[in-house]
Amino acid sequence: MRGDVASEGRRIADTVSGLPDIEGLSSGSLGTVCTPVPGGRIEGVALRDDSVQVGVVVRLGRPLPEIAADVHDAVLAMVPGRRVHVSIEDVAPDPAGTVTPPVR
Template sequence: MAERVRACPGVAGLSGGPFGTVATYLPGERVMGVSADGDAVTIAVVATLDRPLPETAEDIRRAVSDLAGGRPVNVRIDDVVE
């Protein structure tokens, strides 16, 4: 999921949130900015200002929806950069 999110227009990078809680733990790796539980998938990003934020969020949802297992995809924009 992280690779797909990073490839979306308007995404400067993934964000772990203010306390680093948005993350997935894999063997030997921590993927910041993507968290999935039984109810939903949460994606946290730093967005760019070159396009409307709602469009960026929708592009992210579309990019990962087939990997979400039918769960809703919540997109959180934690920061913006120029």
């Protein structure tokens, strides 16, 4: 693992959380998308020697592949030389309560 894992993980978490289509980070259904740090863990960012995995909850709106590509590009710029994997763990409900009809 390179450098200060805690600050690198927090920087990535802050950057991803600040993207417009991101509702929040998620450690996934099994809680494995995280980085252990002194005093706890960074949820939604798993730092490894050769890769970074990010789990996100997105806002309903844009196509999911576009959102995933934005997250991928933002993280890749921060971790040159490592692979970046993005998993969309959930889609946040529309705060207005509107329901999108299913596509048929």
